[in-house]
Every structure is written in structure tokens, then in C-alpha cells.
Amino acid sequence: MTVDRRSFRRESEDQRRESLILAALELMSEGGPAAATVRAIAERAGTTPGLIRHYFQSKDQLTRDAYRWMMDRMTTDSQSASATASSPEAALAALIRSSLQPPVMDGTRVRLWAGFLHMVQDDPAMREVHMATYTRYRDLLQSLIQRLPGKGNPGVARGLAIACNAVIDGLWLEGGTLPDSFAPREIEQIGLSAISAILGTDLTPFAKDQDA
Template sequence: MSAQPAFTRADPDERRQSLIEATARVLGEKGAAGISVRAICAEAGVSPGLLRHYFAGVSDAIAEAYRWTGQRIGEALDAAVAEAGTDPRARILAYLTASFRPPIATPDLLASYIAFWSLTRSDPAVAAVRAEVYGDYRVRLEALLAQWRPDLADPPLTAIALTALIDGLWLELSLGDAPFTAAQASALAERWLDSLCG
């Protein structure tokens, strides 16, 4: 991927965002082993000293890239739910099945996530963002479940069970050549939802 043009008079927020996005791209292309101040700044088209102006170090930039990636996924999920209309069950299904198509089910996003996951055991800042991103996903899913089935006995446990299925299907679809289609994954998610909720 070609480097972005250098920022000479860009807004500080734009420069910081450029570095966040460059960090995510480098992680996706080179993995955790290939990440460095030099690699991030070369991808962003800026001098290496600029990263330390906006972040405490590479770990901080990675954590922010993870948070930004999680926000992008959240926006795609919210858009899917909004498109589903007002029926509570349709809204849950939209939330679950949005993970089976772009922009969520893509090899690029998977590559970035593999790098993020590989750092969660060794980098507390990245681990904290992982907990934040997954916690947000489950809280939103629990809210959708409560709207559909306010009588549900254990919404948190149901959300965990649904998330586990969605993650596995998303992983296979994102890797490519999955032994099932996105439509079949959606059908499995619907069956699992109905099985868990009675």
C-alpha cells in the first residue's frame, strides 16, 4: 500500500487520525512483528518523530487503532440495525448477521484483528481495548435482546453464547473459502438465537 502524502499544515486531529489508520494498515499488512514507529510513519507519510508527538509510543498507537477499528465495526452494526426497521427480532438478527458481510467480513479486517489479538496477552493497553470493544458489542446485543424478549432469564449469558457463534462464523467467512455461505451463516445465527431464547 502506498504511503499517504505528508501532512504539512494539516489539523492536529487529522494528523493523529492519519497515524491511527496507518497503524491499523501496518498491522493488517505486516502483523504485530512488523509494527514499528518507522513503519507506521512511513505508511502515514510523516517523519518518525511525529508519532511520539501524538502517542506515548507504539503500544498507545496500536490501542487507539484497535479502538478506531471497533468503532468502525460498531457503526456498521448500527447501520444494519437501523435498516432492519422497528421489529425487535429483525433488529437482533441484523446486528448478528452484519458480521457476515463487508465491511466486517473481510480479509483485511481479519488480518488487523489477528494482530490485535496476538498482542492482548503481552500488552495491557491493547488488552484493555479488547475488553472495551467486546464489552460494547455484548452490551448492545443484550439491549437488543431485552427489547425483543424482556422476560429472558439471563441476557448476558445469552449474549456471550451468541457472540461465540458469530465470532466463529465470521472468522471462517473472513478467511475465505468457508464451507458455508454468508446466507447459511445467517440461517445458523437465526436458529441459534431461537434455540437460546426459546
């Protein structure tokens, strides 16, 4: 991850805060959570430790916000691919494909996720972030599944979304960790085939960038 080092005087409050989060994520991706000290983050962002304390109550709060930012960004990146699809099947297939290709499926993000997941076990506040970001993506899946013919029942769609999310998570982890072990687009095709079987709806015709 590369941060645009613009002058803080020209940035909004939200941009300054995001710059600090991006600096923290860069350091974590390079050396793990221990590398993202307040001083190192300030140096990477081109600012002072005092500004970090202005935007975040503590280093732990910055870490939680960085986790939320990363997970929300992945969901937003995945969701944007389905926005212009012309059918429910195409929209769901686009979400699956984008979730299983760069920039969402990325080795750096997998390493960061693994480090954050360790913290989820020990920090109740981090667990809340994990639950919120997981639920956001799962609910997105559910909303797209409910648009499919015969899948409008919310309870049924919820169970299907949980199962589909588990498939996507597993493939995302493998593809991001061992990208050279798979042929181009193989992970996407496996995801579409597996989820088609779960749903009883063939999504494989949408294996390429099309929405017809």
C-alpha cells in the first residue's frame, strides 16, 4: 500500500485520519502489528505523534479503525463490480468474481487480516469490528441472493449467504496466500461453480466480465 503524502494543510479531517490509517496498514504489512508504533506511523505519514493522539483515543483505537477501514474497503471494492449488472445472476456473479481477484484478493491484505484476526480473540472491541464487517459483507450477499428467482425467503437466503461466504473466504485465503499455485481466473471459476451448486442457480455463464 502506498500513501499519497500530500500536505496536511490541504487535507480534510477525514483525509488526515485516513492517511494515518494507511500509514499504519503499510507498517503492519511490512513488519506485523508490532512495527506500527505511534512514532513509526507519524514518520510514515509525515506528521507528528500528537496528530495521531488528536484523531485516535489510543493506539488500540487506531488499530481497530485500520481493521475496519481495510475490511470495509474490500466490501466496497467487491460491491462496486455488481452495481451495473443487468440481472440478479450477473450481479451476484460480479460480486463473487471481484471478491476473488485483485485488489480484493491480495497477499498483503491476507497477511494483514491474519494479524488482525489474532487480535480479535483477545480484544472484545476488535471482535465487534470483526462482527460488523463480516455482517456487512454477508448481508450484501444475502440481498443479492434474495433477488434470485425462488430465493426471496429471508431465512433461507441468510443460510445460503453464510454458506457462500464461507466458500469465498476460503478461496480468498488460498488465492491470496498462494497466487502462483492457480491458473489465471481459476479461483473465480471454482467460486462460481461451488456457489452455483449451493444455490441451485447456474452462475458460470458469468465467468467473464459481462452482465448479459
